[in-house]
Amino acid sequence: MDAKKILECERKSFNKFINFRLSHQFMAVGIAIASLSIIMMFVRAFAMEGETEWLKLLLKKVLLVGMLIMSLSKDKVEDEMTVSLRAQSYAIAFIVGVIYALVMPYVEFGVSNAVHSGGEAFKDLGDFQILLFMLMIQLMIYHNLKRYR
Amino acid sequence: MENTIKVERAILSLTQDELAKRIGVSRQTINSIEANRYVPSTVLALKLSELFNKPVNDFFKLSIDD
Structure with a gap:
């Protein structure tokens, strides 16, 4: 494989990476994940007792993942x-x-x-x-x- | 950039939605192009040219600002 082919291959994979999008159905998945995590945040804050700091941290990450899925969906x-x-x-x-x-x-x-x-x-x-x-x-x-x- | 897409579309008796489907874009994109809010890519301009059976220059014109 010569340098030109390697460059072309790299360009193709880079374009694939920057054009990456999830299909439209993922919008609903993202909304569901983000909504559920917000609801769970309220439940944790007002209805749960004991040491739940780990859950708070987890829900924050899940909310971000949900919003990222929304952002990436076509x-x-x-x-x-x-x-x-x-x-x-x-x-x-x-x-x-x-x-x-x-x-x-x-x-x-x-x-x-x-x-x-x-x-x-x-x-x-x-x-x-x-x-x-x-x-x-x-x-x-x-x-x-x-x-x- | 100014265009006469609306006129060309009327000649072919196409709605915005029908034109959009023919060239694989959304109706809102056609609306934005017609209202001069969006300048389409060369690919889209050539698709329109093929559909209208006219050169791109016939329905896209540079304005004074360009």
């Missing part, structure tokens, strides 16, 4: 325009997510100290908070871009 009619809109939504979600991660800790710190003196100490956002926010923004922006196309 539309009923997937065409070049939906691909372009999805790319735009990911770009916007990434930029907004970075700004959120940079600004939000200061906002939280400022508000906390303004409301009661000697409030919370400054702390960075957790991975869950940032990822949830980015996925939410991506899904919302994509939905809105499709509505106004």
Whole structure:
């Protein structure tokens, strides 16, 4: 196999990777997983007793997986325009997510100290908070871009 | 970019939905192209050209902004 063939093979597999999408049916699966995890979060918070911190962590991950499945699933009619809109939504979600991660800790710190003196100490956002926010923004922006196309 | 897809579609008596199905896109995509909100790819433009049996230049024109 010469260098050209190797390059072509690599290009093909890379394109396959970046064009990867789940079928439309996975949207329902993603919604079900995300909804169930939110319901279970409420159940854990208000109806369960004992040490359930592990469940909270697990449910957070499951919620993110559900939203990721929603984000990766194709539309009923997937065409070049939906691909372009999805790319735009990911770009916007990434930029907004970075700004959120940079600004939000200061906002939280400022508000906390303004409301009661000697409030919370400054702390960075957790991975869950940032990822949830980015996925939410991506899904919302994509939905809105499709509505106004 | 300006286009006369709506006129070409009317000549063939096609609805947006029918045209969309013929070239494998959604009705909303046809609507966006007709309203000049979306510039289609070369592939889509050539599909339209084949369907209308006209060169792409006949129904896509560059505007002053382009």
